[in-house]
Amino acid sequence: MTAAIAAPAARAPLISWALTQATARRVLAQLRHDPRTVVMMLAVPSVLMILLRYVLNDPVALNRFAPEYIGVFPFVIMFIVAAITTQRERARGTLERLMAMPLGKLDLLAGYAIAFGLVACAQVTVVLIISLTWLGVTVPGSAVPMAVVAVLDAILGMALGLFASAFARTEFQAVQFMPAFVLPQALLCGLVVPRDQMTPVLSWLSNVLPLSYAIDAMQRISTSGSWTAAIAADVAVILAFTAAALVGGALTLRRRTR
Amino acid sequence: MATAEPVAQARDLVVRRGGHTILDHLTFGIARGQVTGLLGPSGCGKTTLMRTLVGVQRITAGEVSLLGRPAGHPGLRARVGYATQDAAVYPDLTLNENLRYFGTVLGLRKRRLAEAIAKTVRDLDLTSVQGRVVGTFSGGQLARVGLAVALLGRPDLLVLDEPTVGLDPVLRHDLWTMFHRLADAGVTLLVSSHVMDEAARCDFLLFMRDGRFLAEATPREILASTGASDLEGAFLRLAAHPHAPGALQEEGRP
Numbered sequence: 454m455t456a457a458i459a460a461p462a463a464r465a466p467l468i469s470w471a472l473t474q475a476t477a478r479r480v481l482a483q484l485r486h487d488p489r490t491v492v493m494m495l496a497v498p499s500v501l502m503i504l505l506r507y508v509l510n511d512p513v514a515l516n517r518f519a520p521e522y523i524g525v526f527p528f529v530i531m532f533i534v535a536a537i538t539t540q541r542e543r544a545r546g547t548l549e550r551l552m553a554m555p556l557g558k559l560d561l562l563a564g565y566a567i568a569f570g571l572v573a574c575a576q577v578t579v580v581l582i583i584s585l586t587w588l589g590v591t592v593p594g595s596a597v598p599m600a601v602v603a604v605l606d607a608i609l610g611m612a613l614g615l616f617a618s619a620f621a622r623t624e625f626q627a628v629q630f631m632p633a634f635v636l637p638q639a640l641l642c643g644l645v646v647p648r649d650q651m652t653p654v655l656s657w658l659s660n661v662l663p664l665s666y667a668i669d670a671m672q673r674i675s676t677s678g679s680w681t682a683a684i685a686a687d688v689a690v691i692l693a694f695t696a697a698a699l700v701g702g703a704l705t706l707r708r709r710t711r
Numbered sequence: 712m713a714t715a716e717p718v719a720q721a722r723d724l725v726v727r728r729g730g731h732t733i734l735d736h737l738t739f740g741i742a743r744g745q746v747t748g749l750l751g752p753s754g755c756g757k758t759t760l761m762r763t764l765v766g767v768q769r770i771t772a773g774e775v776s777l778l779g780r781p782a783g784h785p786g787l788r789a790r791v792g793y794a795t796q797d798a799a800v801y802p803d804l805t806l807n808e809n810l811r812y813f814g815t816v817l818g819l820r821k822r823r824l825a826e827a828i829a830k831t832v833r834d835l836d837l838t839s840v841q842g843r844v845v846g847t848f849s850g851g852q853l854a855r856v857g858l859a860v861a862l863l864g865r866p867d868l869l870v871l872d873e874p875t876v877g878l879d880p881v882l883r884h885d886l887w888t889m890f891h892r893l894a895d896a897g898v899t900l901l902v903s904s905h906v907m908d909e910a911a912r913c914d915f916l917l918f919m920r921d922g923r924f925l926a927e928a929t930p931r932e933i934l935a936s937t938g939a940s941d942l943e944g945a946f947l948r949l950a951a952h953p954h955a956p957g958a959l960q961e962e963g964r965p
Contacts, residue, residue: 475815479801479808486803486844546799550860553765555788556816709769709783 468559476556476564477571480538484572494534494572498526498580506588519590520675521644523603524667527576528610529639531569533631535614538565539702540627543618548706558703565615566608566699573607593678602674602684605691606667610635612698613663619705638664643672663694718743718868718899719764724773726759733759735922736773741868741901741915746894748913749903750946756922757903758796761870764901765793777868789817792866796873798857802846806837806856809845810863817864831859834889836882850877858886869893869900875909887912907943918946925949 484491505522509515542548551561581600584590592599617634621627641655642648642664651659659665670687677684717740726734733756741747749757762768763775766783775782778790800809807828814824832838835855840848845856858874875883887909890900894914902913910916911930918925918933926933926949930942939945 471820472816475812479804479812482808483801483803486805545802546795546797547801549767550793550795550799550813551816553767553788553791553793554813554816555785555818709767 466557468557468563472556472560473563473567476561477567480565480568481571484568490534491572494530495576495579497530498523498576499583501526502580502584502588512589515588516590516675519584519588520592520599520671521668523577523580523584523599524606524671525639525642525644525664526580527573527603527607528664528667529631529635530576531573531607531610532614532617532635533628535565535569535611536618536621536627536630537624539615539618540621540624544624549710552706552708558706559699561706562615562699562702566611569611570604570608573604573611577603577607592675595678598680598684599671599674602667602670602688602691605688605695606664606671609663609667609691609695609698612695612702615702616698616705619702635664638662641665642668644668663691666690666694716743717741719775719777719901721763721775722773724760724763724775725771726756726763726768727771728759733922734763737922737924739917739924739927741899743899744894744897745914746890746900746902746912747915747917748910749901749917749919750907750910750913750942751903751905751919753905755919757905757919758872760919761793761872761901761903764868765791765870789864790867792861792864792869794857794861794869794871794874796876798845798853798860800845800856800860803844805842805844806832806848806859807841809856810859813860814863819864827863827865831862834862835859836885851879851882854878855882867898869898871900871902873903873905875904875906907941907946910942910946916942918949920950 502519502522505519506515509518539548542551577600581596581603585592585596613634614630617630618627621630639645641651641659641662643659648656648659648665648669666687670684670691673681673684673687719741720739722738724734724737725732737760749760751757759768763770764777764782766787770782777784777787780787800813804812810828810831811824814827819827828841829838832841835858837852837855837859840852845853848856854874854877858871861869861871875886878886890902890912894900902909904910913930915927915929916933917927925946926936928936933942933945933949934940937945937948939948
């Protein structure tokens with residue numbers, strides 16, 4: 454029995470590709486067993502866009518606002534899904550089991566990022582196809598930069614959700630983090646009132662919140678139609694927030710608890 | 712068979728949580744190749760002691776080491792198997808998917824992973840439900856799923872928290888037979904239970920109450936020193952007179 458001990462040596466690397474991949478596969482397998490969730494993740498942003506089209510009922514206004522919402526909807530959905538999923542790992546004891554096993558914290562978080570990143574790609578593809586064909590939203594130039602930024606926004610939402618869930622003791626709290634973390638950002642990101650028309654305090658708050666940059670980038674893409682330095686700067690901020698949230702998530706994962 | 716060097720050791724282990732002392736200056740050793748039983752009522756600190764050994768519980772004071780390393784050392788994570796009271800697996804995955812994931816995390820790959828899964832499900836009589844989603848399992852099947860994950864990596868030390876709760880007597884008997892077969896092969900097992908009729912099946916016993924040990928001895932020694940006719944009676948006598956001469960306390964703890 455003892456002859457077949459699995460690699461007893463201490464694991465030095467900070468992140469293992471094999472374990473990251475295994476985690477991503479496991480998360481996707483969980484989604485596969487829950488088709489209703491998959492359908493909702495893929496369909497809800499598109500349904501909301503269709504609703505927006507009829508609420509505005511004006512092609513010019515739709516063209517103006519649609520890209521911003523294409524950035525926001527996947528962000529919000531990914532935030533909730535990620536926050537609940539990690540909260541569940543804690544509640545079911547699987548997180549404690551994994552922390553007692555040779556799994557790196559970054560393996561776990563990167564695995565989640567990859568799995569949800571793939572879902573985000575599918576989600577954004579669906580919402581963009583529907584918006585650009587059926588709803589008649591137009592983008593100057595290629596739709597690819599918009600797709601890329603929308604996916605990055607969704608991944609940012611996921612990373613923030615993973616991080617936020619560290620502060621939730623119960624699933625109820627995790628759900629409440631959606632209005633607590635996300636709605637203030639939605640109010641301050643320029644969606645309701647342009648950022649340059651806010652009072653100094655609000656505008657400062659807006660400047661330190663990640664969603665503002667996600668919306669800025671979508672806005673710039675919808676007007677310029679090509680990749681500009683300003684968009685690149687926004688994307689850099691989005692990526693920095695994503696990385697910081699993932700590292701923060703790793704730091705708040707505790708192998709030992711009280 | 713037991714050898715002199717204990718697989719796990721604790722000295723003056725204290726765990727306090729929210730002002731309560733959960734583990735109160737525990738000093739003990741767990742011998743290699745034996746089934747050590749951790750017996751006591753619910754809430755006496757069994758689970759906290761087990762969590763401390765596998766390195767997921769913060770320690771207030773004292774020392775705990777396993778296989779020559781401090782508890783929680785990264786090098787121990789693949790060598791210690793841990794099964795909690797609830798299965799702690801993904802209920803939305805099939806048993807096979809669960810085992811593949813946890814096996815990969817334990818460092819098993821390809822053929823070795825497939826062989827380890829096949830052997831583990833055979834040992835636990837779960838072969839027929841391998842492809843089923845764990846959320847649909849019965850209580851008895853679920854109890855064995857956690858055990859399956861703990862056994863998967865063929866660990867040197869198995870820490871099993873109430874592994875036989877709610878199982879039918881036949882299965883319980885089979886599991887105890889398996890525990891002893893593993894011990895004969897050199898694996899060290901620490902098995903907790905609050906059912907006293909399981910105590911007699913252990914090679915060595917730790918009787919626990921209110922975060923302290925009432926006795927640390929073999930079942931035979933405990934019966935002899937207390938004069939009780941069975942281990943349940945012995946526990947009652949020890950609980951009533953924890954400091955009586957019959958109480959098997961090694962050191963003069965308060």
